[in-house]
Amino acid sequence: MQETNPRVDVRGLWVRFGEVAAVQGVDVAAHAGWATALLGRNGAGKSTTMRVLAGVIPPTEGLVAVDGVDVRRDPLAVKRLTGYCPDVGGLVPRATPWEHLQLAARLRGLQGWEARGRDQLERFGLGDVAHRVTSGFSHGMGRRLSVLLAAFHEPAVLLLDEPFDGVDPLGVEATLEAIADARARGAAVLVSTHLRELAMEACTEALVLRGGARVASLAASDLAGEEGAGVYRALLD
Numbered sequence: 506m507q508e509t510n511p512r513v514d515v516r517g518l519w520v521r522f523g524e525v526a527a528v529q530g531v532d533v534a535a536h537a538g539w540a541t542a543l544l545g546r547n548g549a550g551k552s553t554t555m556r557v558l559a560g561v562i563p564p565t566e567g568l569v570a571v572d573g574v575d576v577r578r579d580p581l582a583v584k585r586l587t588g589y590c591p592d593v594g595g596l597v598p599r600a601t602p603w604e605h606l607q608l609a610a611r612l613r614g615l616q617g618w619e620a621r622g623r624d625q626l627e628r629f630g631l632g633d634v635a636h637r638v639t640s641g642f643s644h645g646m647g648r649r650l651s652v653l654l655a656a657f658h659e660p661a662v663l664l665l666d667e668p669f670d671g672v673d674p675l676g677v678e679a680t681l682e683a684i685a686d687a688r689a690r691g692a693a694v695l696v697s698t699h700l701r702e703l704a705m706e707a708c709t710e711a712l713v714l715r716g717g718a719r720v721a722s723l724a725a726s727d728l729a730g731e732e733g734a735g736v737y738r739a740l741l742d
């Protein structure tokens with residue numbers, strides 16, 4: 506599966522917010538067809554790493570390339586190459602799921618997307634609420650729509666920050682399918698989550714962050730099951 510140019514190539518990433526060093530020298534390499542779990546305790550630097558990869562905040566130091574594009578040089582191109590489900594927010598409260606899809610299609614220049622849009626809304630259990638404004642959505646409904654939108658334009662890199670948080674079993678299934686589909690068409694997927702077992706089901710690789718630094722890079726299978734739980738706990742202490 507490995508190829509010469511990784512879809513995601515992060516080397517020596519530092520992100521500082523004033524006095525706070527949120528990310529401290531992190532390396533990430535993710536290839537086409539990989540799904541990588543980003544794990545670690547609250548405040549470990551997972552969301553900040555995701556935000557840099559999505560082109561939302563700039564790196565303070567280090568190289569960050571998405572599909573060979575340097576995020577510092579061309580953050581707009583990186584935004585085009587990535588699909589990003591942020592950990593919170595991202596939806597327009599007064600817009601419906603269908604309007605979100607229309608907006609995404611217009612911004613991304615997608616043609617003939619309507620049938621797929623309807624299919625995706627059904628897959629994520631949002632068909633019945635396709636024309637209801639999202640301000641009344643439950644947390645899990647909002648998560649499901651955010652994952653759908655992130656994957657909708659079939660990006661080269663799919664970034665899902667806490668996609669399973671508060672999501673019901675059917676929503677989890679739809680999200681796992683979206684990850685599998687993205688991998689099958691050659692995208693690299695990064696999934697930040699606290700749900701280790703689900704992450705191991707969804708992913709092939711795992712990165713563990715602690716205090717902003719990478720403490721382990723493993724095969725997802727190394728963190729699966731009871732034995733994996735012990736390995737993970739030891740990495741967090």
Ligand SMILES: Nc1ncnc2c1ncn2[C@@H]1O[C@H](COP(=O)(O)OP(=O)(O)OP(=O)(O)O)[C@@H](O)[C@H]1O
Binds near residue numbers: 528546552
């Ligand atoms: N905009 C910001 N300004 C100041 N500090 C920030 C900012 N964003 C993140 N931080 C700090 O950076 C560190 C890493 O935060 P980050 O959100 O990346 O962690 P995380 O691993 O995603 O945590 P969680 O699992 O709780 O979502 C924390 O100490 C956090 O307080």
